[in-house]
Amino acid sequence: MNRILKIEEFAQFVLGIALFSQLSYVWWWFPALLLVPDIGMLGYLINPRLGAITYNVFHHKGIAIGILLAGMFLFGDLCTLIGVILFSHSAMDRMFGYGLKYPDSFQNTHLGTIGKK
DSSP: OHHHHHHHHHHHHHHHHHHHHTSSSOTTHHHHHTTGGGGGGGGGGTOHHHHHHHHHHHHOHHHHHHHHHHIIIIIOHHHHHHHHHHHHHHHHHHHTTOOOEETTEEEEETTEEOSOO
8 A cells, every 4th residue: 555655646746747847937946946845844943743733834735736726826827836846845755755744743644653663
């Protein structure tokens, strides 16, 4: 099952690349911005509960899709770009086993425990 989920996330990452290719930005913006959503980890500097909230906001695919669609239909390319980057980054993270966080610990995710046990 784990392999199937990784393949699914890879397909979503490829979808993110395809969506980006429809925007008017030069190609290097995609890799340059791909790790920006990890700014959501800064909440962990305060405490694990706030860290989980900020991390999950920047890594929730539903939020990413909402921003993407708002950009497509209301706000234009910059908003669409933000949604595409959030979506693509989330798919990439999940491909590597990093899921949405629970408030008790960074290592406790909806995909299971990450890191050293």
